[in-house]
Amino acid sequence: MSTVFATLSDVGYYPKALRTIQELREYGNWDGDVVLIAVDFDPNPTELYNATIYKTSHIDTSKLLESFRKNPIKPMDDNRHFAKLYQWDKLQVFKPFFRQWERVVFLDAGIRIFDSVDPLLNLDWKGHFLAPDDSEPYDNGHR
Numbered sequence: 001m002s003t004v005f006a007t008l009s010d011v012g013y014y015p016k017a018l019r020t021i022q023e024l025r026e027y028g029n030w031d032g033d034v035v036l037i038a039v040d041f042d043p044n045p046t047e048l049y050n051a052t053i054y055k056t057s058h059i060d061t062s063k064l065l066e067s068f069r070k071n072p073i074k075p076m077d078d079n080r081h082f083a084k085l086y087q088w089d090k091l092q093v094f095k096p097f098f099r100q101w102e103r104v105v106f107l108d109a110g111i112r113i114f115d116s117v118d119p120l121l122n123l124d125w126k127g128h129f130l131a132p133d134d135s136e137p138y139d140n141g142h143r
Helices: 011-026 062-070 085-094 096-100
Strands: 003-009 033-039 052-056 103-106
Touching: 003 011, 003 085, 011 033, 033 085, 052 085, 062 085, 085 103
Parallel strands: 003 033, 003 103, 033 052
Antiparallel strands: none
16 A cells, blocks of 8 residues: 655745654654645755655635635635635645555644654545544534
């Protein structure tokens, strides 16, 4: 079974992505494939702890914004529907490039890793799309 860990960054999040990749290698004990999805910038390959660079551009969200304006949805406190459009770039992990692996584990740039990633790898993933809810406990599942 082939697995890749992927994270995504533009130039602003690059230091956070580097830290995530470093911790994945050092504390997560992951020596397999890692991909940094580099959005509209050229990272230095020598800094990446043997990660592969996949260069791409931001996803066009103009039609999405048009739809939000025509069909308003419940606003979020952080205004993510209009102010955090780069969140949609995470969909880059569904591009054909990533089909070379059976399993893709996506980590947000900046997520901290303090222990082995084995528990993630032991989840029943075949035929599933797993997305843990990392919302605050007081959120009560409203996401």
